[in-house]
Amino acid sequence: MRHPLDIVAMFAALWLLASMMLDAVTPKELTAVMIAVAIGPAIIITAVFYYLRCPRTDFAVMFAALWLISDIAIAFVSPKELPHFLIVLGFVPALLIGSVLYWQRFQRRHEQLPAPSAKRS
16 A cells, blocks of 8 residues: 555655756756756656556656656756757657557557458358
8 A cells, every 4th residue: 555655755755866867967057956846846746646546557648748847847947048958858758658658559459450351162
């Protein structure tokens, strides 16, 4: 069973880790505190959906959307222009999850096709 304090500790650690990692790859003018404020709401919303046991596919899509929103928020609070690879990094989860969902749909469609029947003479 998921205990609320375990979820809080896990997502607080992820929030701190993400803030510090993004601080290392962003310009010096953008501090870890500014990044933490920009990604904080997304972390909280993700934690709430995790606590509510959101289905795995819905959780993945929601995570990708919140990651992209956080990337845009970081670009807004940054006093200096972000490198282009950080902008692209915001789209990576959405592209990966979209690709996986499309592939699963493609596989299910081919599994449901009827087998070709032999011609009767």
